[in-house]
Amino acid sequence: MDEETDGIPQNRPAARDIDATDRKILGVLVDDATISYAELGERVGLSPPAAHERVKRLRRSGAIRNTAAIIDPKAVRKPLLAFVHIDTKGWGKTPELMAISEHPEVEEIHSVAGDTCMLIKVRTEDTRALEGLLSRLYETPGVTSTRSYVVLSTYLERPVQPGITTEWPTPRHMAKPLY
Amino acid sequence: MDEETDGIPQNRPAARDIDATDRKILGVLVDDATISYAELGERVGLSPPAAHERVKRLRRSGAIRNTAAIIDPKAVRKPLLAFVHIDTKGWGKTPELMAISEHPEVEEIHSVAGDTCMLIKVRTEDTRALEGLLSRLYETPGVTSTRSYVVLSTYLERPVQPGITTEWPTPRHMAKPLY
DNA sequence: ATTGATACAGAATTTAATACGGTCATTATT
DNA sequence: AATAATGACCGTATTAAATTCTGTATCAAT
Structure with a gap:
């Protein structure tokens, strides 16, 4: 029940950067968004309300666009x-x-x-x-x-996984192109 | 908290066909899976427990593969x-x-x-x-x-929408190919 | 040092999920 | 055709989770 002043998403005050805990949270929620905040908090090392706060912020900032049911195309006969x-x-x-x-x-x-x-x-x-x-x-x-x-067959369909290229120990400014 | 006898999905007893109410439910949950069963029930014309039962069945049958957070690729710096x-x-x-x-x-x-x-x-x-x-x-x-x-720009990315081609009033056996 | 802001934990409260009968309609079975 | 069995649903009761509230520690800026 996030209340906006109106329906249109505002220009937010420069949403703080996503940190390692946020990426962990995203990783868990991409996999399964039905778990409780207690469970989520336990997996990422936070109390339930703290985990809740993080998720709310990720939603507000737009990092979590939406929480959706993933439908099997065959079930709705669109194979x-x-x-x-x-x-x-x-x-x-x-x-x-x-x-x-x-x-x-x-x-x-x-x-x-x-x-x-x-x-x-x-x-x-x-x-x-x-x-x-x-x-x-x-x-x-x-x-x-x-x-x-x-498409004859589809062998893999998975959502965007957070924290893969961004988990690199080398920050961006250290990756100097040679050309 | 669906308990399976073990982790591997079983061969289920021929999951009953998806009906119009199921498609409505899928349509709602694709859009937003964070709503309560009371809200869901109201939107599709069911009591909260009935809506809950339907969703559980849709999960068991695999029509709802999972419920996931949709991440903004830019937020995890993979644009x-x-x-x-x-x-x-x-x-x-x-x-x-x-x-x-x-x-x-x-x-x-x-x-x-x-x-x-x-x-x-x-x-x-x-x-x-x-x-x-x-x-x-x-x-x-x-x-x-x-x-x-x-890809230079992406203008649309949306999940599988249930009940579009399947909402046709003509059942499959009536759509006779001419060739 | 002091203030302000932020992130967090723990407890309290509100709200939702889940479990449990009981009814009705539909489908099998005798 | 009568009857049992099943499945889908609702209303209520119970349990569990979401949410709110309050206090505390940490950090940054003044």
């Missing part, structure tokens, strides 16, 4: 995953992006270096639904061509 | 996202996949139709870390070539 390239020649960005994100099958939209295209990830029930989506995409203003890659 | 194609000529699958998933920067591994390659999604702190990962990947047994696409 077909595909990546689609969309040609983006002469785009004004926002309106076209909005139009694309209207399609609920679209899970991700990325701009890719090295080509004037977007890479979008879509999930549908079967190939016919993918076909339908592609034709709807093609009718979307700004989309001049699409090229889709169906 | 660089890339997709990497890996040549998979002459693979025995499992050992090579295991070797690749060892790298913690790897978030997804997909097999793609139309080419003998894997598409993997990786996230690192910067280009140097990506370079390091790529060279480590190249040293991984089974990887003979890599081709990476750096």
